[in-house]
Amino acid sequence: MKPKISLVIPAKGRSTRLRNKNLLKISGKSLARIACEKALKCKNIDNVYLDTEDSRIAEDCSDLFKEGLGLIKRPKELATNFVGGNELMIYEVHSIPYCDIIIHHYCTTPLIKTQTIDGCIKAFVDVGDEYDSFFTVEELREYLWDKRISPMNFSPKELPNSQDLEVLYRETHGLYGIKTSALLKYRTRLGEKPLPIPISRLEAIDVNNEEDLEIVRRLTNGN
Numbered sequence: 001m002k003p004k005i006s007l008v009i010p011a012k013g014r015s016t017r018l019r020n021k022n023l024l025k026i027s028g029k030s031l032a033r034i035a036c037e038k039a040l041k042c043k044n045i046d047n048v049y050l051d052t053e054d055s056r057i058a059e060d061c062s063d064l065f066k067e068g069l070g071l072i073k074r075p076k077e078l079a080t081n082f083v084g085g086n087e088l089m090i091y092e093v094h095s096i097p098y099c100d101i102i103i104h105h106y107c108t109t110p111l112i113k114t115q116t117i118d119g120c121i122k123a124f125v126d127v128g129d130e131y132d133s134f135f136t137v138e139e140l141r142e143y144l145w146d147k148r149i150s151p152m153n154f155s156p157k158e159l160p161n162s163q164d165l166e167v168l169y170r171e172t173h174g175l176y177g178i179k180t181s182a183l184l185k186y187r188t189r190l191g192e193k194p195l196p197i198p199i200s201r202l203e204a205i206d207v208n209n210e211e212d213l214e215i216v217r218r219l220t221n222g223n
Contacts, residue, residue, distance in 0.1 A: 003099075003100035003101050003125060004046050004098065004099045004100045004101070005044060005045050005046050005047075005099060005100065005101045005102075005103065005121060006045070006046060006047045006048075006049065006096055006097075006099035006101070006102050006103070007039050007042070007045045007047070007048050007049070007102075007103040007104075007105055007117075008048075008049045008050075008051050008072065008089070008092050008096075008102065008103065008104055008105075009032070009035045009036055009039060009048070009049065009050050009051065009104075009105050009106070009107060010051045010052075010085075010088060010092075010104060010106060010107075011031075011032040011035070011050060011051065011052045011054070011057050011107050012052060012053060012054065012074065012079040013052065013053060013054025013056060013057060013079065014054075014079060014080070016081060017208055017209055018207070018208060018209055018210065018213065021107075021108065021207065021208075022052075022054075022057055022107045022108075023056060023057060023060065024207075024213060026110055026213075026216060026217055026220055027220055027221070030057075030060050030061075030107075031107040031108060031110055031207065032050070032052070032057050032060060032061060032107045033060055033061050033064070034107070034110045035105055035106070035107040035110070036048065036050055036061050036064050036069055037064065038105075038112075038113075038114050038117070039105055039114075039117070040064065040067055040068060040069060041114045042114055042117050042118050042121075043118055044117075044118045044121040044122055044125075045103075045117075045118075045121070046099070047068075047070060047096070047097070047099070048068065048069055048070065049069070049070040049071065049072050049092070049096060050064075050069055050070070050071055050072065051072040051074050051088070051092055052071075052072075052073075052074055052079075053073070053074040053075065053076055053078070053079040054079075058071060070096065072092055072095050072096065074088075074091075078091055085104060085176065085189050086187060086188045086189050089102060089104060089176075089178075089183060089189045090183065090184070090187060093180055093183060093184070098180070099180060100179060100180060101121075101124075101125075101177055101178065101179055101180065102177070102178060102180055102183060103121070103175055103176065103177040103178075104175065104176040104177075104189060105117065105174065105175055106173040106174070106206075108173055108206050108207040108208065109172060109173050109174040109203070109204070109205065109206055109207075110207065110216060110220075111202050111203050111205055111216060111219065111220075112136070112174045112175075112199065112203040112204075113203065116174075116199055116200075116203055117174075117175060120134065120136060120174075120175050120177070120197045120199075121177065123195070123197055124177055124195055124197070127195060130193070130195075131193045131194065131195035132178065132179050132181075132182035132191035132192060132193045132194070133176075133177060133178035133179065133182055133189070133190045133191040133193070133194045133195070134175070134176075134177045134178075134194060134195040134196070134197055135171060135172075135175065135176045135177070135190060135194055135195075135196060135197070136171075136172045136174035136175045136176075136196075136197050136198075136199045136203075136204070137169040137170060137171055137172060137196045137197065137198055137199070137204075138169070138170045138172055138198065138199065138201055138204035139167050139168075139169060139198045140167065140168045140169070140170055141162060141163065141165045141167050141168075142162065142165065143162070143165065144168060152168065153165055153166040153167075153168055154166070169196050169198075170204070172199065172203075172204040172206060173206050174199055174203060174204065175197075176189045176190065178190060178191055179191070202219065205219075
């Protein structure tokens with residue numbers, strides 16, 4: 001039986017590093033709206049929800065409610081930097097009709113494509129019970145050092161070619177998905193058996209500061 005899948009776009013109004021981040025525009029559209037429009041085009045998602053406490057964000061996407069976008073009105077106490085993704089996803093799953101899989105897609109990854117979202121969902125569904133959750137990653141095959149100035153994935157005495165380096169994963173904010181049963185059992189947005197799904201370096205860009213925003217605008221010829 002095909003699982004029922006809901007995707008939620010968390011979009012709080014307050015942000016620290018980049019003010020009003022989710023309302024910043026690329027090519028005339030806010031980051032929140034870009035995420036909502038993209039998700040609504042996905043074929044492997046049954047329901048799409050915007051989760052926000054900010055009336056400005058809800059108003060910016062209000063015409064999309066007629067196209068099937070749902071709204072989760074987040075309480076103010078859950079819209080602070082002290083509330084993490086785990087607690088937020090648990091609140092959301094109790095705020096919407098039942099789904100077998102719930103997914104977070106953050107507004108700050110505007111370059112991830114609709115086809116990529118659909119592909120990640122299909123990859124997770126296809127593995128069945130082997131994994132209970134998934135998240136998007138960027139593969140790093142580079143010479144990496146930790147803060148103690150110790151090499152993480154190579155030996156300086158035997159320098160491998162870069163293509164032969166051990167691959168490490170950088171977690172992105174593109175997608176986090178988990179079976180509802182695992183979410184409620186472990187109380188985390190990634191369960192005990194998460195599946196890392198690589199996406200391209202461009203799609204993995206996360207807008208957290210002015211430099212990130214400028215990069216994305218240049219790549220999209222937006223402003």
